[in-house]
Amino acid sequence: MQPRQAINDFVIKFANVNGTGSASANGMFAKAIFRMGIPVSPRNIFPSNIQGMPTWYEVRVSEDGYLGRRGGTDIMVCVNPQSMDKDVKSVDPGGYFIYDSTKPLDLRYVRRDIHYIGIPFTEICLREYQDARQRLLFKNVIYVGALAALLNIDFGILKDLVADQFKGKEKLITPNVHALDLGYKYAMEHFDCPMGMHLESGRAVAKHISDFDQILMDGNTAAGLGAVYAGATVAAWYPITPSTSVVEAFDKYCRRLRIDPGTGKKNYAIVQAEDELSAMGMVIGAAWNGARSFTATSGPGVSLMSEFLGLAYFAEVPAVLIDVQRAGPSTGMPTRTQQSDILAAAYASHGDTKHVLLFPATPAECFELTVKSFDLAERLQTPVILLSDLDLGMNEWMSPPLEFDDEYRYDRGKVLDAEALDALDERFGRYLDVDGDGIPYRTYPGAHAEKGAYFTRGSSKDEYAAYTEDGDAYVRNMDRLLKKFETAKTLVPEAKIKSANTRTDYGVMFFGTTASPSYEAVEILEKEGIALDTCRIRAFPFTENIEDFIRDHERIFVIEQNRDGQMRRLLLNETAVDARSKLVPVLEYDGLPVTARKIARVMRDYIKGADVVNLMDDPALKELQS
Amino acid sequence: MTYLRPNFRHPDSPTNELGYTRQYYEGGLSTLCAGCGHDSISAAIIDACFQMNIEPHRVAKLSGIGCSSKTPAYFLSGSHSFNSVHGRMPSVATGANMANRDLIYIGVSGDGDSASIGMGQFAHVTRRNLNMAYICENNGCYGLTKGQDSATMDRDSVSKKGDVNMYSPIDLVRVAIEVGATFVGRSFSGDKAQLVPLIKAAISHRGFALLDVVSPCVTFNNHQGSTKSYAHVREANDATPVDFVPTRQEITTSYDAGTTQEVCLHDGSLVRLHKAADDYNIEDRQEALQAIAHHSGEGRILTGLLYVDRDSEDLHDVLGTTRQPLNTLTQNELCPGSRFLDSINAGLR
Ligand SMILES: Cc1ncc(C[n+]2csc(CCOP(=O)(O)OP(=O)(O)O)c2C)c(N)n1
Ligand code: SF4
Ligand SMILES: [Mg+2]
Numbered sequence: 001m002q003p004r005q006a007i008n009d010f011v012i013k014f015a016n017v018n019g020t021g022s023a024s025a026n027g028m029f030a031k032a033i034f035r036m037g038i039p040v041s042p043r044n045i046f047p048s049n050i051q052g053m054p055t056w057y058e059v060r061v062s063e064d065g066y067l068g069r070r071g072g073t074d075i076m077v078c079v080n081p082q083s084m085d086k087d088v089k090s091v092d093p094g095g096y097f098i099y100d101s102t103k104p105l106d107l108r109y110v111r112r113d114i115h116y117i118g119i120p121f122t123e124i125c126l127r128e129y130q131d132a133r134q135r136l137l138f139k140n141v142i143y144v145g146a147l148a149a150l151l152n153i154d155f156g157i158l159k160d161l162v163a164d165q166f167k168g169k170e171k172l173i174t175p176n177v178h179a180l181d182l183g184y185k186y187a188m189e190h191f192d193c194p195m196g197m198h199l200e201s202g203r204a205v206a207k208h209i210s211d212f213d214q215i216l217m218d219g220n221t222a223a224g225l226g227a228v229y230a231g232a233t234v235a236a237w238y239p240i241t242p243s244t245s246v247v248e249a250f251d252k253y254c255r256r257l258r259i260d261p262g263t264g265k266k267n268y269a270i271v272q273a274e275d276e277l278s279a280m281g282m283v284i285g286a287a288w289n290g291a292r293s294f295t296a297t298s299g300p301g302v303s304l305m306s307e308f309l310g311l312a313y314f315a316e317v318p319a320v321l322i323d324v325q326r327a328g329p330s331t332g333m334p335t336r337t338q339q340s341d342i343l344a345a346a347y348a349s350h351g352d353t354k355h356v357l358l359f360p361a362t363p364a365e366c367f368e369l370t371v372k373s374f375d376l377a378e379r380l381q382t383p384v385i386l387l388s389d390l391d392l393g394m395n396e397w398m399s400p401p402l403e404f405d406d407e408y409r410y411d412r413g414k415v416l417d418a419e420a421l422d423a424l425d426e427r428f429g430r431y432l433d434v435d436g437d438g439i440p441y442r443t444y445p446g447a448h449a450e451k452g453a454y455f456t457r458g459s460s461k462d463e464y465a466a467y468t469e470d471g472d473a474y475v476r477n478m479d480r481l482l483k484k485f486e487t488a489k490t491l492v493p494e495a496k497i498k499s500a501n502t503r504t505d506y507g508v509m510f511f512g513t514t515a516s517p518s519y520e521a522v523e524i525l526e527k528e529g530i531a532l533d534t535c536r537i538r539a540f541p542f543t544e545n546i547e548d549f550i551r552d553h554e555r556i557f558v559i560e561q562n563r564d565g566q567m568r569r570l571l572l573n574e575t576a577v578d579a580r581s582k583l584v585p586v587l588e589y590d591g592l593p594v595t596a597r598k599i600a601r602v603m604r605d606y607i608k609g610a611d612v613v614n615l616m617d618d619p620a621l622k623e624l625q626s
Numbered sequence: 627m628t629y630l631r632p633n634f635r636h637p638d639s640p641t642n643e644l645g646y647t648r649q650y651y652e653g654g655l656s657t658l659c660a661g662c663g664h665d666s667i668s669a670a671i672i673d674a675c676f677q678m679n680i681e682p683h684r685v686a687k688l689s690g691i692g693c694s695s696k697t698p699a700y701f702l703s704g705s706h707s708f709n710s711v712h713g714r715m716p717s718v719a720t721g722a723n724m725a726n727r728d729l730i731y732i733g734v735s736g737d738g739d740s741a742s743i744g745m746g747q748f749a750h751v752t753r754r755n756l757n758m759a760y761i762c763e764n765n766g767c768y769g770l771t772k773g774q775d776s777a778t779m780d781r782d783s784v785s786k787k788g789d790v791n792m793y794s795p796i797d798l799v800r801v802a803i804e805v806g807a808t809f810v811g812r813s814f815s816g817d818k819a820q821l822v823p824l825i826k827a828a829i830s831h832r833g834f835a836l837l838d839v840v841s842p843c844v845t846f847n848n849h850q851g852s853t854k855s856y857a858h859v860r861e862a863n864d865a866t867p868v869d870f871v872p873t874r875q876e877i878t879t880s881y882d883a884g885t886t887q888e889v890c891l892h893d894g895s896l897v898r899l900h901k902a903a904d905d906y907n908i909e910d911r912q913e914a915l916q917a918i919a920h921h922s923g924e925g926r927i928l929t930g931l932l933y934v935d936r937d938s939e940d941l942h943d944v945l946g947t948t949r950q951p952l953n954t955l956t957q958n959e960l961c962p963g964s965r966f967l968d969s970i971n972a973g974l975r
Contacts, residue, residue, distance in 0.1 A: 035975070215974035225970065231960035233952040234724045236717075257962045265948035267955055269724040271941075273717065274750040281710065281717025281747070282724065288708060289686070290953035291725030311711050401971040404964045410957050444953065445686045445706035445722070446729050453683060455699055457709040467654075467699065 001113045004094035005196040008038050008063035008203060010074040012151075015087045016140075017080045018046065018053045025140030026057040028161045029147060030396065033061060034216045035157045036201040041067040041516075043395045045592065046335055054083040063205050067398060068517025071595030074197055077143060079121070084109055096195065098143075098150075117191060119146050124182055138179040145183025152194035154201065155184065214401045215363070219392035220296075222363035222402065223322050224249025226370025227294055228257060231410055232320070234293035235270045236282035238301060241335055242390040243324035246296035276301035280308040280319065287318040288456065290415070290444035292374050294320035299341050300329060302348060302385075309383050310349025313481070314458045316431070316440065318377035318413070322370065322386045324393040327591045336591025337390035339512055340562035345385045346540055346570055351459075352478060356384045356488050357540040359511040360392065363399040369538075371404075372493065378413035380488050381442060389561070391513045391593045414441045421451040430454040430465040431477060438484030485541055492539035495546045500531035506607065507553035509546075509583075511537040511567060514559045514594060521599035530607055532557075537567065542575055550577045557603050559586040561594050643679040651676045653700040663815035663841030663856075664694050664763045668701045670818055671732065671761075674825035675702060678872065685730045686722055690715040690744060693770045694736035694763035694841070713744025716751035719758055720941070726951040727942050730829060731758035737778040738768045741796045745777075748798065752834055753805045757940040759828040759835045762798055763815070765843035766854035773846030784851030797922065799932060802836045803915055808938035809835035810914070811868075812929045814859050815842065823870035823897070824931060830870075832892040833938045840927065864921055866905070866930030871896040889934055897931055908933055 014029075016022035023044070030042035038061060045056040060070055072092045078084055078099045085108070091097055093113040099105060101118025110116075121142055125135040148155055159177055166172040187193055224246045227235065237247045251270055258267040273279040279295045286293035297305065302323055312319045323345055327338040345357055358373055360366045369386055377384040414435075421428065421443065428451060431440050440463075443452035454465040462473045500522075510518040515536050522532045535549040535556075550556060550571070556579075558568040565585035572579055586602050588594035639647040651672040656665050675685065682704030689695035691712035698707045710718045719733050740748045740762045751760070766779040773786055777796045784790055802810050809831040813821040821839065828835035840859050842848050848855045853862070873894040887899045887908065899908065906913040914933035921928035948955075 215971050217974045229961055229967075231955075231957055233955060233960065234721060236721060253962075257966065258960070260948050263948060266946050267948050267952065267959060269942075269945050269947050269952060271720060271724065271754075271945075274746050277714060278717040278720075278747055278750065281714045282721035284710075285688075285708070285718035285721025285723075286725040286953075287721070288718070289722040289725035289729075291721075293721060293725070307711050308714065315708075401974075402967050404961075404967050406964050410961075443706075444726075446683055446726065449681060449683050450704070453704050453706050455707045455709065458711075 001094050003096065003115045003196040004074065006074070007198060007200050008061055008205070010061055010197045011070055011072055012059050012061070012075040012077065013073045013087075013090070014057040014059075014077045015080045015083050016055050016057065017082070018055045020140070021137040022055070022057070022079065022140045024165065025144050026059075027396070028158065028165065029144050029153075030059050031161055031216060032148075032153050032157045033059070033199060034398065035161070036154055036199060037205065038199055038201065039063065039065045039067065039205055039398060041395075041397060043069070043391065043593065054080050061199065063203060065205060066516065066520040066596065068513070068515075068520055069593045069595040070520070071597035077147070079139065079143065088114075096197070098146075117150065117195075119143070119183070119186055119190075124186065128182065138175075141176055141179035142183035145180035146187040147183070148180065149184045149187035149193045150191065150195050150198070152198040152200065155180070215399050216396045217363040217399055218245070218394055218396050219360065219363045219366040219388050220245040220324060220394060221249040222366035222399075223296070223370045223386065223388065223393070225253050225402070226367040227320075228253045229367070229404055230292060230371045230374040232292045232294050232374065233268045234282065234286035234291045235268070235295065236273050236279040236286075236293070237270075237295050238273050238276045238279050238297065240298045240301055242326055242394045243296040243298045243301070243322065245394065246322050246324065276304040277308065280305040280321070283319050283321070284308055284312050284317050287377070288445075292320075292378070294322065294374070296322040296324065298324050298326045299344070302341055302344055306348045307350070309355065310351060310353050311458050312383045313349065313353045313355065314351070315456050316381040316442070317456070318381055319383040320370075320373045320377050320386070321383060322388065325387060325389040327589070335390070337513070337593055338561050338589060338591065339387070339389055339514065340566065340589065341387065342560075342562065342566035342570060343564075345387060348385075354485055354541070356380060356382060356492060358384065358386045358492070359538050360386065360388055361512050361515040361536065363392070363397050364402055366392065367402045369493070375411040376488070376491060379411050379491060380439060380484060381413060382484070387512065389513055414439055416441050416443050416447070416452060418448045421448045424451065427464065428452055428454070429463045431461060431480070432463040433480050433483070437487045438480050438482070439487060489541045489543060492541065492543060494543045495538055495549070496536040497545055497549060498534045500526065500533050502531045504531040504533055505554035506531065507533045507535060507549060507556040508559060508603070509535045509537060509549070509556055509567070509571075510559040514561060517594055517596040517599055518559050520596035521603065524596065524600040525604060528604070530604065532603070540570065540574070542571065546571075547575050547577050550575060550579050550582060554582065555584055556582055557584050557586045557606070559594070559599055561588050563587060563589045642676055644681065646676070648672065648676045650704070651682060651702055653698070653703040656697070656700045658693055658696070659845045661844040662693065662769075663765060663843070664697050665700070666815040666818065667761065667763055667821070667839055667841055668697045670815075670821045670825055672701045673818070673822045674829065677822070678826055678829065680730065680829075684728075685732060687732050687734065688715050688719045688722065689734040690736070690739035691770070692736035692739050692768070693843075694734055695739060697763070698732075698734055713739050713742070714747055715739070716744065716747035716756075716760075720751060720754065720756050723756055723758060723941070724947070725953045727757070727947070728951050731756075732829070733758055733760045735760065735762050736769070737762060737764040737766060737776045737798075741777040741798055745796070749801065749805050752802050752807045752836065754941045755806065755808055755833045755938055755944070757832055757834070757942070759825065759831075759837065761825070761828075761837045761839060763841040764798070764838055764854070765841050765847055766852065767843055767847040769843045769846060773843070780853040783853040784849070786846055786849055797918070798836065799838045800915060800918055803911055803933050807836055807933070808833040808935040810933040811836070811931045812838045812840070812927070814840045814863055814865070814927075814929055816856060816860065817863070817865060817929070820865055820868050820929060823868045826870040826872075827868070827891065827895070827897045827931065830891045830893050830895045831934070833935075833940045859927060862925060862927050864926045864928050866928075867900040868930055869898040869900075871898065889931070889936065891936060897934075899931055909935065
């Protein structure tokens, strides 16, 4: 079979061993393509382990600007003999397999329909370096150098990136550039460079899918920075992958931006709590006391925080929780991505509770919606949960640049300060619906010598925060909380709706990281003559345009990365339209980001009259992806 | 229903330096059982705050869940209060304190709240040396859920049903000293003379101050055979009397140097202990642990100020937070603005 030709449009995968320094070399590879002005989306697929396990890095290059996973592998760079068997099999026909040719290739790994490029990485390292650690580390840099020749990466950009990376450790620049050069020269001398699939800068790149260009950033860093911009002063957390880097980013930026110039003291406090229960307790305590506070966690942490989330809901204390979702309980799969905390977050806790949820889809949105979440939490005096996921949080995404409007002022919500309390003629009622929007007024402890003190407790209270077990008072309070949730609908970000070029009865709904591959799938089908309108959900409670969208379509695919169709269920539960027969679940839950090909395939099959298939049951697709 | 005290004040009621009467420090009418030790502790807190001329609104009261944790409703009605969830008051207190270091934090908990469900948070708030007074109203049982054994119930103590406890007890005082508490006292709800000065000292101490106050549950754990009954504690209490001398007060009474031990607290106030013959240095962790263990081994309850570390660093010191309460920082001080964001974007291209 002829090697496939493709310019600026392929998927390349690196099979590495965890803990061998491959991450920074791979990151440099992706960033170089990005700097060449070609849309790129890199993803780590890593084990729950620090060292020694197989780990993959998948880089999609797409001139059309598709950032979701496409599916399939065109080029495999195999640096890990452990996973070679699986890796050879996963290359698409016509693709390339780049391997370490120091030892001859095992015949079992020879396929006729793919192309082999052998480079003796180990041999080069043994020749060039004495030290075992250096041999390990530079092997990564050497393969990046070889790829520069094979794929036509601008070598000057790579050199700049090395210089950026070792700023402050200049001694390391020369040896790294030398290693790049070793790989580059070897490939130039032994192969026809560039190969059939390669990169070319300066070509037109599409920007219609999402306004992606300009920065490359992971969602967690963006969220951590968002908390700095939102004026968060208290962060409490307990380490858990994939959320840890949110608080680490907050910490990093605070150390730069939040040190009092006069005293050198910190204008923030970060407490590493003993567990997630405690982390949430601290967040609530701080918010009750008038500081903007937040925590970040993943599914297991949300479970532990549930009791406190309920208390915050009933006691009406703001809280910001960033949940970077991952798969399942325990260890192992948890380092894989999912969107499976939707229901746990929406209804977290005992009793009748509902929480405001936000669904960012890009790093820019992680930033923007984190800022927004503090406003919402304080305005609504309730927990706000930002539902990100591992794919968005821990991978670098091309994203619109972060934006901040200096005219914008924080919305600290309905808080009566000493002056306002002095002006108050009537008795202060902490849980009194003065404005008819379900949102009462609150006071901070210590605000006023005589007025405004109240007793905070979960339930059993009247409008004046006095203890009562009276059923009517309880019902009044619960109904007001519902009214407040209605008010929330008008404050949360609206869903983004895009109509197809022709009128259609079919719609697609998605959210978060499902957006990119869904938009792409819609375009794939559009080229086949199937028109679909799209609705990207950005918040719960559902804004009115979501109900309208459901009303306006006969069949709507709800695409999500969990087993139970959690968003679909939430839509059925929480919208006024009768949608049970309209909403078709399209699900993916194997822990890897859903691909555009899969989504397109399922929708196509459905529309062409086939039954709804569960993606995981489709052997053809499984074969294709492995 | 809501309990409010009649707003009657005797014209001759004495006032403190702020011009407030003691009544000003009271709360709603208690709904606890008549004779419950917890009510005496509330009264002692009221006395302490009244006598220390504390402005109620500068106090934040925090509690978990239990009869004990209900009591913040019965003192200092002029303070904000947070009745949180079972065993988790320490975390709420930590967050609150991080937000505003200038308030006085009084935490009220029970033995179930602190030594069972909240054991983790109790240990961690202690080791973080959060600046607060933490009062555990210890009755050896779960009052609110009708009398089950708690983890502080002594071995061989008999429950109301007649069961003998065979588990080894958790002594919060010893746990606290082990994990780095900087102020640890034990008292008895029936010994106001000792309890009030101890509360004052706990409030004055900068850092985490634990008071484990034995506080009999008259309904479920006040029978013969219980080691947390009034009768037993009165009999077994090895009490060291305590005086508290506020910062500005002249020291008038003189004591025999050999029998008193004085500790000057961070804010300049003075705690004076009237030593027993076998007394130890309360600034020595090991001696404190030994003395407590020794008394407990003899079936006795050592009360008083048991351990203090005067110059400890509280959580804010350790974290290096700014002097100004974090909740008063404004957007201008906190938000880096779009210019900085431009440089971040530039670094990500
Ligand atoms: C998560 C949770 N579990 C159980 C309870 C039920 N509960 C309420 S109070 C209490 C025990 C309180 O005992 P203690 O702290 O000693 O307080 P006391 O009533 O004795 O003063 C329990 C188990 C609860 N409120 N929350
Ligand atoms: S049950 Fe016990 S602890 Fe609770 S109020 Fe009554 S006496 Fe006090
Ligand atoms: Mg108890």
